[in-house]
Amino acid sequence: MVRALANGSKTLAAGEFKWFAQCTDAEATAWVAHLLRCAHAWPQAETDEAMLAQVEAAFAGVDKPEHFTDRSHCDECREHDDTLRARTRDTLRRSDLGNAGWDPITFSSADGIGYFFPALARFALLPDVWPDHSWYAGQLLSHLAWDGQDNRFLVWCSPLQRRAVHALLAHVAATRKEAVAQHACLDDLQAALAVWQAPTG
Ligand SMILES: [Zn+2]
The missing domain is CATH 1.25.40 (Serine Threonine Protein Phosphatase 5, Tetratricopeptide repeat)
Known part of the structure; x- marks a missing residue:
């Protein structure tokens, strides 16, 4: 996921996260937006x-x-x-x-x-x-x-x-x-x- 974000693809990152976390598209997209916004959200x-x-x-x-x-x-x-x-x-x-x-x-x-x-x-x-x-x-x-x-x-x-x-x-x-x-x-x-x-x- 970090690699997808680094390559500039928020959509791809959301896809990877969705697969990983077994969540909905909306949840995955929100999570990626949060990661980009908030330093504390990163593992x-x-x-x-x-x-x-x-x-x-x-x-x-x-x-x-x-x-x-x-x-x-x-x-x-x-x-x-x-x-x-x-x-x-x-x-x-x-x-x-x-x-x-x-x-x-x-x-x-x-x-x-x-x-x-x-x-x-x-x-x-x-x-x-x-x-x-x-x-x-x-x-x-x-x-x-x-x-x-x-x-x-x-x-x-x-x-x-x-x-x-x-x-x-x-x-x-x-x-x-x-x-x-x-x-x-x-x-x-x-x-x-x-x-x-x-x-x-
Ligand atoms: Zn100045």
Whole structure:
């Protein structure tokens, strides 16, 4: 089913699910729509869930900021602020996260990234199934590699949070080797691993 979704066929995915779950067409179609909408609906491997639990624990205390971007800066910053303010960690969708050319997280403050990080990590561990968007891990890796030791999210994170981010990166490296190569993300992954591992004084 995941393969059918990744190939862009929601109908085929619904067919596979219907066969698997022995449910009606309508139920199967609704389930596929739910999967595409909601990161929490996906069955994750046990090791993924353990990884996500570590990330969730590390960022659990981060409150949702009132604003995410400097919304007076320009129209794009205002729109990104509106997008992120309208969501919570639980309701954030892949479509909210845009693509490399239109990405609200690029403009978010570090505490805004910290607030959403458990959701970002969850999206990063999902396969490349989005009909109109690319694999999310590629975007997240570029955010984590950006600016090296001056990365604003790195600077903002506590040692515990840095360890969780580094563990997530190591988990991606250990479990998503093919996807990382296929999406040409190896440079970003290696850069991010170096950034999040290095002591920053
Ligand atoms: Zn702006």
